Amino acid sequence: MIYIRKATLDDLAILLEFEQGIIVAERPFDPTLKDGKISYYNIEKMISASDVEVVVAVLDEQIIGSGYARIENAKPYLNHKLYAYLGFMFTHPNHRGKGVNTQIIEALSKWVQSQDIFEMRLDVYNDNPSAIRAYEKVGFKKHLINMRIGI
Structure with a gap:
């Protein structure tokens, strides 16, 4: 059975691989x-930070996934002062398609709510439809497209 727990400094080696x-x-x-x-990332610093929650997914005592939620200040014109930015979302290739990402996001969502924050955001590459589908599956909606040009 897969479970989610807060990351510790003992997890650092595998998290650096992730x-x-x-x-x-x-x-x-x-x-x-x-x-x-x-x-x-500075994973070691994030694990120790009070405004970041780094979690790992564990199966049979092996870490198979990771993610973090970091509290950010919202733009002053938005209807919320703070939001949580999600990142470091990784599931080991042998365990993809088992709902690991969903469990990580659910755990991070609970932590975010415990901080009295009710907005989560993340970035995903436009050309990565499988990642987009995975985030849409848990309720994220496309919001803004970030565009670039090299000159």
């Missing part, structure tokens, strides 16, 4: 990423 898995998966969608090894 981060590289995310980067490998996203490289085809983002020509602006640097070549070579890069890092998106």
